[in-house]
Amino acid sequence: MKTLLKKMGLLSATATVSLGTAVLPAAPAQAAQPICPQVIAVCTWTEPNFEGDSRLLFDEEAALQPPVRSAVNQDFQTWCFYDRPFFDNRGRTREVNRGETVYDFGFSALSAKRGQCVND
Known part of the structure; x- marks a missing residue:
């Protein structure tokens, strides 16, 4: 009888543990969070989602x-990123407003400067 009760208790405990893990929700996937020093600048990364090499932009880069x-704009002004060097706006551009976080420009930016993107 004792053996039977032990086996039933073991089965009950196993079932509870199995059911408990099945009912628990999976942890949600978290988006990458940028690590950017608190300075008045634009933090940039060479890959989407704040991966790859990082650098700070304090002034225009031709x-x-x-x-x-990808970028986080901690400057007080809007910045424009260009897919061509020397601020050539014949290609794609992306404005990054003050306080904005951009996970992926959708292109590789080859130049950047303060101000709105102006298309001629």
Whole structure:
């Protein structure tokens, strides 16, 4: 009888543990969070989602090397990122407003400067 009760208790405990893990929700996937020092600048990364090499932009860059794909604008002004060097707006551009976080420009930015993107 004692053996039977022990086996039933073991089965009950096993079932509870199995059911408990099956009912628990899976942890949600978290998006990458940028690590950017608290300075008045634009933090940039060479890969989407704040991966790859990082650097700070304090002033315009006519030829970003290496190109950048994601950014956090902690400057007080809007910045424009260009897919061509020397602020050539014949290609794609992306404005990054003050306080904005961009996970992926959708292109590799080869130049950047303060101000709105102006298309001629």
